[in-house]
Amino acid sequence: MKVDRRMLGWGLLMSAALLLTDCRxxxxxxPQDENELITTVRLNFTEQGTTTAxxxxxxxxxxxGGNPPTRFDQIKLKPNTSYNVTVELLDESKTPVVDLTDEIAEKADEHLMVYTATPATLLTYTYGDKDSRNFPIGLTGTAQTGTAGRxxxxxxxxxxxxVNGTAVKNGMAAPxxxxVNLDFELIVE
Amino acid sequence: MMAITHDRYKIEKRIWAVACYLLLVFFVPAAYAQRQGCDCFVKGVVRDKHTGQPIPGATIAVLGENKGVSTDMNGRYQIERLCPGQYELECRIIGYQPYTETIDLIAGHEENFALAEDEIHLKDVEITAHRTDAPISQPITTLTGSELAQTRGQSLAESLKGITGVTTLQTGSNIAKPVIHGLHSNRVLIMNNGVRQEGQQWGSEHAPEIDPFIATRVTVVKGAAGVRYGSDAIGGVILVEPEELPIGKPLSGELNTVGYSNGRQGVVSGTLQGGVKGIEELGWRAQGTFKRGGNIHTPNYFLSNTGIRERNFSVAAGYRKKGFGAEIFYSHFATELGIFSGAHIGSVTDLLQVIKNREPLVKSGFTYTIGRPYQDVAHNLVKGEAHYHFADGHRIQWVSAWQHNDRSEYDLHRPRNDSLAGLNRPELTFRLTTFTNDIVWDHKPIANKLAGQVGISTLYQYNLMNGRPLIPNFDQWNVGAFLIERLVQNGWEWEAGIRYDYRYLTTYRLVNRVTQRDEFRFSSASGTLGVTRSISEKLSTRLNVGTAWRAPNVSELFSAGVHHGAASYEEGDPTLRPEQAINTVASVVYDNDKFNWEIGAYHNYIARYIYLKPQPEPILTVRGAFPYFRYTQTDATFTGIDASLGWKMTDRWSWKSKASYLRVYDQKNDQYLVMIPPNRWDNQLSFNIGEAGKWQKLFVSAGNLWVGEQRRVPANSDFAPPPPAYSLWNLTAGGTLFITQKQQVEVGLTVHNLLDTAYRDYLNRFRYYADEMGRNISLRLKWRFGA
Structure with missing residues (x-):
C-alpha cells in the first residue's frame, strides 16, 4: 500500500535521526572541580623582635559540605604584645596545592582582608600593605593585643x-x- | 459565494485544547425563500482540521429548538424544517471542544431568490473548535487572539500571570517560572508543541526555554493531569501550541514589535507561512524572535546587570493527503540572562547586611551590557509527527522528538588566576539530551457515545555536567502507557482513565575521584475520573478526581552545596520516594449575555511531598556557617479557590474580577510550608469605544492587582519576614487598524505599575535584595497580512 510505504519511510528517517546524535x-x-576554591586559611603571627611564627x-x-573542616585552630596570643601578621590562602583540593595568596596580591585592587576582634579591646589590626589606588589589602599587617581576655x-x-566596569573597592568592608568569613576563637592570655 | 470570517480573538475559557481541531462547514441554503413557512435547512460536513478527515458521530444541535442530528460515516449531517430566523448551532464530539455558532437564516435571501441557489443561498461559516486531549472535567484556561497578543514580548511565565490560580516564581526580573495552584518547577509540566519540555526544571532559577511567539494558543490545565501527560503533572500542565500549518493556503504572515520603557527593552518577532504552489498537500512556516533589554529600573534605583538577550527561531513543514499526514518542526531558543549582581552574597553575614540595608549597596546606571553573573541557555527541539486516519474512524498518531538543553551559568567572580579567567569558563554547565516517543491510538466512537484513546510514551534522557559539583551525571528510561475513555449521554460527560509509568534512573558521580554508579527504579499508577454536567445552556458543573506522580529528581537525591542567593546549604537524600498527588477539583461555570462567572475549588493532597527541611545544626564552611537544609518528605495539602466574574454593564462598560485563595499545610509537622503564593485579587474595568474610521475594537481599560501579605509561613524559617501586601495599577488602550481586508495592524499601549509603587513579592527569590520593577510603559504593534 502506498500510504504504508510512506509511513515506513518516515519511520526510517526518524530512526536515522535518533542514531546520528551525540553519543557521549x-x-x-x-572530574568536577570548582574553578577556584579556598580550602585553607593560614594566619602567621610573629611576635615583633622575634622570628618564630x-x-x-x-x-x-x-x-x-562533604566532610566537615578538619582543622579550626584557637588563636592564642600574649597580652599587650605586637605581632607581625601574614595570611596565606590555599586550595588544597588540587594537586599540586594552589597558593591563592599571590593571585590575591596581583588582584589587590579588588580584594580586602578584614580583621575584626570581639570585644574590640582584645586586638587591633593595622594594615601593612596598599594596592595601586592606595587602599589597604591586609595580606600583611601588624596586630597589637590588649589586656588578657577571650x-x-x-x-x-x-x-x-x-560593577559594570566601575571599581568599587573603597577601603571599607561593605562593597x-x-x-572567606571565619570566626576564629581568640584567647589572649 | 460569500465568505464570512469570524474573529475569535477573545479569551476562550473552557476551551479544551490540543493537537488537532475540526473544521465545520455549514451550507445554509435558505432555499426557496419566496415560499412562506419553515423550509430552511442547514447541512454540511464536519472535519478534523489537523487530519482533514471527516468525523462521524458528531452531534449538531439547534439550541432551543429541540432539533439535533448526528453526522454520518462521511461526517455529513442535515437539519431540516427550520423557520427563517437567527439560530445558535452547537457541535459536540467526544474528545473535541464543543462549539457554538450563530447562524442567520434570513439575511438577504428574499431579494435574490432568482439567482442560482449555489451562488447566493449558500453561506460558508468556518468554525474551528479544538480537539481536546486535556481532561474535559478539569478547569482549563486558554490564552489566544488578542488576550495573548496583550502579553506579547513577555516570557512564557509572565504571560500566564493573568490567569486565575497562576502566578510566577521569580529570580530577579528576568527569570520567571509558572506556578499553578502553588506548585512549580518539576511539579508543572510544559508541553511545547506536543512534546514534554525537558530542561533543568528542578532549578527555581531555570526559566522555561520556550519562545511564546511560537504559540498562537497557550492553555493552562489546572490540577493533577498525570494520566494523559505522565509524571510531573502534579500542579497542572501548560500547553504551548502553534497554529495548524497552512497546508495549501496562500502566503501570510505577521510582524510583532514590542517596546518597553523599563530596561529599554525591544522585541521583534516575525512569522511567514504558506503553502507550496502546485503541491496542495504541503505547508510551511518560519518564525524568529529577537529580544534585547538592559538594566531594569525600580522606582528608586537601577538594578545592575539585569539585561537580557534572546534569539529564537523555528521552522516547520507539513504534508497531508487523505488520511495521512506528517509534520516536522525544529526550534532553537537561545538566551543570555544577566543576574542582578547585588544578589550575590558570600556568607550569611552578607545577606543579613543587605536585608538590614533595605536596598542594594552598589547602584548602577543603565547599560545593555551583560556581565557576570549570567546564564547562557540554548534549547533545541526537533520534532516529527505522523498520523493516519483509518477509513473506519480509527486514528493513530506518532510523535517523536529530540531535545538538547545546554545551560551554562557564570558566577559573579572569575577565577583569580589569569590563565583560568582568560578561558571564561562557566562555573556550571548542564547538557541534557532527551528523546521522546509517543504513540496514541484513538478508537472510533462506539455507538456515537463512547470515544477514547490508548497510548504509550517512552523517554530516554541523559545529563552531562561540568564544573562545580551540583548534580550528578545521569541517564534514565521512562515508559508509560495509558487508556482514557469518554462517554457522552444526556447532558452528562463522563471521563475515566488509567496510566502506569516506570522509570529507571542511573546516576554517575565522583566519590573520592572514583565514579560511583547508583540505580533507582520508580514506578507508579495514576488514575482520573471526571464528570461534566450541562445543567442548561448557560450553566454547567464539573468534578474531577485525578492523580499524578513525580519521581524525585537528581537534585533532590544528590545536591550538596551552598545555594548562593539563598544563603543556605542544601543537601539531597538518595532514599527519597516518589510523590503521589490526589487532586479533587470542582467548578461551576455560568455564562449569559450579561454575566459570566466561574468558581472552582480544589484540594490537592500530596503524599511524600519533597521539601527542604531546616536542620538544627548549621554547616561550617570557609565562608562561615550556613543554615543547613535537607530534602525531606512530608504529606502536604494544597487547598484553594479560584473565582472569576465578568459583568457587561452596558454595551460599552465591562468589568472583570479575578480572585484566588490558597492555603497550604504540612500535615505531618502541623505547620505551613514556605514559598506559597499569597492571595490575590485582580480587577479590570474596560470601556469599549468600538469603531472609529478604519479603527476597530478600540478600548481603554484600567486595572488594579492586589496581592496580600503571606501570613501563612512557618515560624523562624526565613531570614526576613514575607514582604507586605501591595497594590498595583495599570492602564491599557488598544485597537485594530484595518488597512485592507487582508492587512491589519493591532496596536496596544500598556502602563504597568502606573504609580511607580515600590514593592517586593514573596515569590521573588531576590526579595531580600531589591525592589521589583517600577513603572513600565509598553507599546505593541502587530502587523498581519494575508490572513
Missing part, C-alpha cells in the same frame, strides 16, 4: 570586583561579598 555517555564523569589554621580540604577574631576576605 553519562557514565564518563568529568605561630600559625593558626582553618582547613576544609574537600571544600564546603573572644573572637573574624577574618574576612572581601571580594570587591568592579562586594565574602570569599
Amino acid at each position: 555517555r553519562a557514565d564518563e564523569v568529568d 605561630t600559625t593558626f589554621e582553618f582547613r576544609d580540604p574537600d571544600g564546603e 573572644g573572637q577574631l573574624k577574618v574576612q576576605l572581601r571580594h570587591q570586583p568592579p 562586594g561579598s565574602d570569599d
Whole structure:
C-alpha cells in the first residue's frame, strides 16, 4: 500500500535521526572541580623582635559540605604584645596545592582582608600593605593585643570586583561579598 | 459565494485544547425563500482540521429548538424544517471542544431568490473548535487572539500571570517560572508543541526555554493531569501550541514589535507561512524572535546587570493527503540572562547586611551590557509527527522528538588566576539530551457515545555536567502507557482513565575521584475520573478526581552545596520516594449575555511531598556557617479557590474580577510550608469605544492587582519576614487598524505599575535584595497580512 510505504519511510528517517546524535555517555564523569576554591586559611603571627611564627589554621580540604573542616585552630596570643601578621590562602583540593595568596596580591585592587576582634579591646589590626589606588589589602599587617581576655577574631576576605566596569573597592568592608568569613576563637592570655 | 470570517480573538475559557481541531462547514441554503413557512435547512460536513478527515458521530444541535442530528460515516449531517430566523448551532464530539455558532437564516435571501441557489443561498461559516486531549472535567484556561497578543514580548511565565490560580516564581526580573495552584518547577509540566519540555526544571532559577511567539494558543490545565501527560503533572500542565500549518493556503504572515520603557527593552518577532504552489498537500512556516533589554529600573534605583538577550527561531513543514499526514518542526531558543549582581552574597553575614540595608549597596546606571553573573541557555527541539486516519474512524498518531538543553551559568567572580579567567569558563554547565516517543491510538466512537484513546510514551534522557559539583551525571528510561475513555449521554460527560509509568534512573558521580554508579527504579499508577454536567445552556458543573506522580529528581537525591542567593546549604537524600498527588477539583461555570462567572475549588493532597527541611545544626564552611537544609518528605495539602466574574454593564462598560485563595499545610509537622503564593485579587474595568474610521475594537481599560501579605509561613524559617501586601495599577488602550481586508495592524499601549509603587513579592527569590520593577510603559504593534 502506498500510504504504508510512506509511513515506513518516515519511520526510517526518524530512526536515522535518533542514531546520528551525540553519543557521549553519562557514565564518563568529568572530574568536577570548582574553578577556584579556598580550602585553607593560614594566619602567621610573629611576635615583633622575634622570628618564630605561630600559625593558626582553618582547613576544609574537600571544600564546603562533604566532610566537615578538619582543622579550626584557637588563636592564642600574649597580652599587650605586637605581632607581625601574614595570611596565606590555599586550595588544597588540587594537586599540586594552589597558593591563592599571590593571585590575591596581583588582584589587590579588588580584594580586602578584614580583621575584626570581639570585644574590640582584645586586638587591633593595622594594615601593612596598599594596592595601586592606595587602599589597604591586609595580606600583611601588624596586630597589637590588649589586656588578657577571650573572644573572637573574624577574618574576612572581601571580594570587591568592579560593577559594570566601575571599581568599587573603597577601603571599607561593605562593597562586594565574602570569599572567606571565619570566626576564629581568640584567647589572649 | 460569500465568505464570512469570524474573529475569535477573545479569551476562550473552557476551551479544551490540543493537537488537532475540526473544521465545520455549514451550507445554509435558505432555499426557496419566496415560499412562506419553515423550509430552511442547514447541512454540511464536519472535519478534523489537523487530519482533514471527516468525523462521524458528531452531534449538531439547534439550541432551543429541540432539533439535533448526528453526522454520518462521511461526517455529513442535515437539519431540516427550520423557520427563517437567527439560530445558535452547537457541535459536540467526544474528545473535541464543543462549539457554538450563530447562524442567520434570513439575511438577504428574499431579494435574490432568482439567482442560482449555489451562488447566493449558500453561506460558508468556518468554525474551528479544538480537539481536546486535556481532561474535559478539569478547569482549563486558554490564552489566544488578542488576550495573548496583550502579553506579547513577555516570557512564557509572565504571560500566564493573568490567569486565575497562576502566578510566577521569580529570580530577579528576568527569570520567571509558572506556578499553578502553588506548585512549580518539576511539579508543572510544559508541553511545547506536543512534546514534554525537558530542561533543568528542578532549578527555581531555570526559566522555561520556550519562545511564546511560537504559540498562537497557550492553555493552562489546572490540577493533577498525570494520566494523559505522565509524571510531573502534579500542579497542572501548560500547553504551548502553534497554529495548524497552512497546508495549501496562500502566503501570510505577521510582524510583532514590542517596546518597553523599563530596561529599554525591544522585541521583534516575525512569522511567514504558506503553502507550496502546485503541491496542495504541503505547508510551511518560519518564525524568529529577537529580544534585547538592559538594566531594569525600580522606582528608586537601577538594578545592575539585569539585561537580557534572546534569539529564537523555528521552522516547520507539513504534508497531508487523505488520511495521512506528517509534520516536522525544529526550534532553537537561545538566551543570555544577566543576574542582578547585588544578589550575590558570600556568607550569611552578607545577606543579613543587605536585608538590614533595605536596598542594594552598589547602584548602577543603565547599560545593555551583560556581565557576570549570567546564564547562557540554548534549547533545541526537533520534532516529527505522523498520523493516519483509518477509513473506519480509527486514528493513530506518532510523535517523536529530540531535545538538547545546554545551560551554562557564570558566577559573579572569575577565577583569580589569569590563565583560568582568560578561558571564561562557566562555573556550571548542564547538557541534557532527551528523546521522546509517543504513540496514541484513538478508537472510533462506539455507538456515537463512547470515544477514547490508548497510548504509550517512552523517554530516554541523559545529563552531562561540568564544573562545580551540583548534580550528578545521569541517564534514565521512562515508559508509560495509558487508556482514557469518554462517554457522552444526556447532558452528562463522563471521563475515566488509567496510566502506569516506570522509570529507571542511573546516576554517575565522583566519590573520592572514583565514579560511583547508583540505580533507582520508580514506578507508579495514576488514575482520573471526571464528570461534566450541562445543567442548561448557560450553566454547567464539573468534578474531577485525578492523580499524578513525580519521581524525585537528581537534585533532590544528590545536591550538596551552598545555594548562593539563598544563603543556605542544601543537601539531597538518595532514599527519597516518589510523590503521589490526589487532586479533587470542582467548578461551576455560568455564562449569559450579561454575566459570566466561574468558581472552582480544589484540594490537592500530596503524599511524600519533597521539601527542604531546616536542620538544627548549621554547616561550617570557609565562608562561615550556613543554615543547613535537607530534602525531606512530608504529606502536604494544597487547598484553594479560584473565582472569576465578568459583568457587561452596558454595551460599552465591562468589568472583570479575578480572585484566588490558597492555603497550604504540612500535615505531618502541623505547620505551613514556605514559598506559597499569597492571595490575590485582580480587577479590570474596560470601556469599549468600538469603531472609529478604519479603527476597530478600540478600548481603554484600567486595572488594579492586589496581592496580600503571606501570613501563612512557618515560624523562624526565613531570614526576613514575607514582604507586605501591595497594590498595583495599570492602564491599557488598544485597537485594530484595518488597512485592507487582508492587512491589519493591532496596536496596544500598556502602563504597568502606573504609580511607580515600590514593592517586593514573596515569590521573588531576590526579595531580600531589591525592589521589583517600577513603572513600565509598553507599546505593541502587530502587523498581519494575508490572513
